[in-house]
Amino acid sequence: MDDVVVDLLGGLRKLWPDREIGDDGWSVCQTLGITHAEFWDRIVQTPNFWADLDFTPQGRALISAVNLRPNTEWWFATSPTGCAVAAEGKYRWVEKHLGKDATSKIVLVQDKWLLARQGAVLIDDRDYNVEAFCQKGGIGIHWPRNWNNARFNSHQPLDYVLNRLEYL
Numbered sequence: 224m225d226d227v228v229v230d231l232l233g234g235l236r237k238l239w240p241d242r243e244i245g246d247d248g249w250s251v252c253q254t255l256g257i258t259h260a261e262f263w264d265r266i267v268q269t270p271n272f273w274a275d276l277d278f279t280p281q282g283r284a285l286i287s288a289v290n291l292r293p294n295t296e297w298w299f300a301t302s303p304t305g306c307a308v309a310a311e312g313k314y315r316w317v318e319k320h321l322g323k324d325a326t327s328k329i330v331l332v333q334d335k336w337l338l339a340r341q342g343a344v345l346i347d348d349r350d351y352n353v354e355a356f357c358q359k360g361g362i363g364i365h366w367p368r369n370w371n372n373a374r375f376n377s378h379q380p381l382d383y384v385l386n387r388l389e390y391l
């Protein structure tokens with residue numbers, strides 16, 4: 224969900240507008256020179272941080288494409304994060320953008336490999352999640368971002384994923 228469909232990185236950049244948060248993913252605390260506790264505190268103290276995040280540029284198109292695939296069911300496998308209000312905020316985000324019924328598609332899970340099984344596909348931006356999902360018998364596909372092993376396709380993440388799905 225985060226940084227695949229939902230623009231978490233963009234939201235963080237709005238929280239620290241005077242700081243340069245690079246495109247290298249989760250070195251944000253290091254970049255900002257703050258502790259993880261300070262990082263999460265700032266998010267918790269920002270009303271509706273999670274619910275107000277934008278779509279990523281191709282996030283909506285990914286959902287549309289998956290909806291069009293025959294014989295396909297899908298869910299959001301998403302981390303509860305280190306933030307007490309993330310679960311509610313993510314629920315509100317889905318409700319706002321995709322409707323109340325879609326909230327039942329939220330699976331809060333840190334270890335996404337728990338959902339791996341034959342034929343199950345995980346689309347994710349984190350190398351660890353993709354690799355662990357494959358190791359546990361699922362099909363892990365990167366959503367290319369500048370911080371993962373599919374970074375050479377980060378200018379066209381949707382094309383990359385649709386191409387991978389086509390050849391399963």
Ligand SMILES: [Mg+2]
Binds near residue numbers: 225
């Ligand atoms: Mg993510």
